[in-house]
Amino acid sequence: MIERADINSVLMQMRAMKADAQQGVMDVNKLTPNMAPQPVEKTEGFGTLLKTAVDKVHETQQTASRMATAYEQGDPSVELTQVMVQLQKASVSFEAMTQVRNRLVTAYEDIMKMPV
Numbered sequence: 001m002i003e004r005a006d007i008n009s010v011l012m013q014m015r016a017m018k019a020d021a022q023q024g025v026m027d028v029n030k031l032t033p034n035m036a037p038q039p040v041e042k043t044e045g046f047g048t049l050l051k052t053a054v055d056k057v058h059e060t061q062q063t064a065s066r067m068a069t070a071y072e073q074g075d076p077s078v079e080l081t082q083v084m085v086q087l088q089k090a091s092v093s094f095e096a097m098t099q100v101r102n103r104l105v106t107a108y109e110d111i112m113k114m115p116v
């Protein structure tokens with residue numbers, strides 16, 4: 001059950017990143033009473049968003065590595081269950097990032113194959 005919660009957490013993070021990425025464009029669906037579109041504040045670009053996601057995955061992996069090392073060295077404050085959960089979080093987040101990368105590469109290849 002713990003693994004499912006971690007997957008849901010990663011999914012929620014991915015949805016939040018998607019929502020953040022979509023805020024970079026004007027939302028035509030939200031119109032003022034006089035029907036003029038409201039400009040949406042531009043936050044950050046796709047590259048920055050992607051770098052942030054990669055950095056979070058790297059941070060998760062580093063945390064898992066530090067916890068595993070601490071457990072191996074006999075740190076009494078680190079339990080095996082904590083280490084295993086953190087290692088699973090790192091694994092799931094890396095797998096999710098790999099899937100995102102694969103989809104981006106596929107989308108790029110599809111765009112490159114389009115006729116001019």
